[in-house]
Amino acid sequence: MRRHARIAIATVTAALALSSSALGFADGSAVARDQDDEHKCSDYVNIDGFSDSLDGTLFKKRYVGDLSGLAVDSDGSVAALSDRSTLFRLEAKKGTGGKPEAKPIEMNDVVDEKGYPSLDSEALVIDHDGTRVITSEIEPSIRSYDKSGALRGQLPVPDALRVEDPAHPAYRARENRTLEGLTLQPDGKTLIASVEGQLKDDGADADGRPLLRLQTWTRGVGQGVEKFTVAKQYGYPADRDTRYVSEIAAAGDGRLLVLERGHIRNVGNIVRIYLADLSQASEVTGVGKLTGPPTGVKLVKKTLLVDIAKCPDLGATNPQTQPNKLLDNIEGMAVTDHTSDGKLKFLLVSDDNANVKQVTRLYALTATLPDNGS
Template identity: 25%
Template sequence: MNHPHRTASLAVALALFTALTPALADTTATVGGTSFVNKGLVGVGRIPAAQRDKFGETFGSGSGMAIDTSGWTRDAAGYKGSLWLLPDRGYNVAGTTDYRARVNTVGIEFSPIAPGAAPAAGQEQTAVKATLADTMLLTDDKSADTTGLDPLSDVRPAAGDMPMLPVATNGKLALDNEAIVRLPDGSMFISDEYGPNIYRFSAQGRLMSATQPPAALVPMRKGAPNFSSDNPGPGAADPDPKDPETGRQNNQGLEGMAMTPDGKFLIAVLQSAPRQDGGDSPSTRQNTRALVYDASDQGRLKLAHEYVVPLPVFKDAKGKTKVAAQSEIVALSDTAFLMLARDSGNGQGLAKGDASLYRQINVVDVSAATDIAGGGFDAADKPVAPKGVLDPSVTPAKLTPFIDINDAAELGRFGLHNGGAKDHNELSEKWEAMSLASVLDPKLPDDYFLFVANDNDFLTQDGFQVGASYKADDGADVDTMFLIYQVTIPGLAKK
């Protein structure tokens, strides 16, 4: 027998529970008395894998990203704006190619789903409409094309204000770009893997200046700087030896970089530990470096602080210790930043990849860490963490978990999954770009959208680059994707 009043009360209770569920799903990271809140995924979007850029070449996706916050607007329909997506050195599955470095401008229309709510059926991945608007090539200081080719042993000597630079055998400046900071005048700071250097480009894409990191990070082979990443181009020889003896490990350069909200400091983080600090092994490379530069003179960055950042350590399915290298940062102040760290070898586009075991955004706090800038550890012959064991005189930064990108429930709401079927909705391997934009709500002054994008490695069945068509192995067709989280970051707008 039915009881109308009881049924109505139950309906009200269920409605109340549903309304409260988003709040209950929030995750909080407390750092130094400040609580950072992750309200969850509120939107997903894609750019097709076969997209071509302005120059008719396969679109490069998110190794780095910067949202144009000055043009970010909100109306009754949602949000509109644009962002810059930085690709790396091009399609290089069989070795590096003469791919010209570039920056893509992408128009964004965004209609977020309420935190914790379920998107309408069939609309799980339509909250973000991303449209390629423009592509700009990056040139060297003489306005010549750059290249993605491995620089092998070639070095352009320091001259004037320019430090020594990695060049390929064709004489072009070699760039493997990883992070971008767009400045108010349109100029850009871009960090790369090869140097690992920080480059400043004009609004038109011409190299203006370059900053070389401390000697401890410069890759050395046989006593000389050698910027090869052991990814030779067609017909080129392998470097000798394969790995640097000191300095950044192959393909582990300045992967993350961001400007502090006040514009005073530029923070760059090495993807994992230098060779002499345990970076010669996947299981001991956890002690990486964060470089904090005084950016008051943008043409002459000055190293102000340097800290050891302990990367997350986890166990794989076989119980082996692994280190989650970092892929991007977002600066919250000169002493705190968000850091995306992840495992590798897992995800869509990889025929043998399993479920990812670690993809997480942490809050990094360096306020109590030892500042090693300018000291003995900046020299290649004095490791700060030999064999991965941190020198007892050094206090590292503190990491606090914030957002788990692999969260099955969050992904499931938007039709996505980690591992399992090798289909269009499995997360791809490389999540490498982040940027913040305000929700523009006076009632939520500390709320932001955190955009996270993947590097799809240019994997498509309809590819074209450097004058040739290609098809990625194993039928891979990996879209550029955006995951957007709503987060609360108190006081950020005041910094």
């Protein structure tokens, strides 16, 4: 998403099979930590720590900021996607007190078919063979790249998700509100993208919540990215005050973590993470206008995991007004581990929009997910 003529971002990723030691965020003390007042954000989520180690840094004279997408690679490094068409590889570890420290160790430009790094790159997945799958919000598009950053191809995108164009009445997405989140289910067969804002003509549910769309692609087991074909689409109810979905991540059991984010002038950011269950939701590809029940359309069921404003600030500072100084423009999310006692570890990153009044901040959190029936 562009803000004040800058590209803002979102992302995603799934790396659910990593060992607990791969990133150093899941040692025994962190896993065993109780939901105490010092770290408790909600009944489901603790914040382990945060770090501004990337804020304002340069790597090979390239600004390490505008970060939106995160993904964990097979070697335990973290890929961080900038909306300025740069993909960084980070060496990440758990620092003192659970802080998620990171430093860049490699980078590649993300280019289009003409070789230009001019994409509004928003979200990221790393496939089982190392292929980088990246969305761009401009068209929108989903492109694939090899480990060196070389472009491999594109996935098909339904016409309804393309940016409005008078010459193409079927195009219904709003400019800079398109494919903002991306994740791959652990079995590798289903890719899911979230549309940041509403399509033209889509409405609200009975509670006034704006209805957004989640789009899926499917392929056979072990097949490459080029085998993904367009599949089902679902309706998702965003909160009235967030309005937008910035990122999604596979929870590991078929459900999704959904990062909703909004902003209120003179108040600050709103960032909530929900657990979403698509299993009972209606297929809405052919539905021209989403309005929710009682139209017969079953929306994605969601359960609030955490409102980040409710977390302890852990001594964070912030140059701008926020309801909690820990908050910033959080846009990227990646699951890093499932622990032996059933907890889920994940990272968040904020997009600073190259603004001196914003911060590039990493957050490490631990969640205990409610049962499917919750």
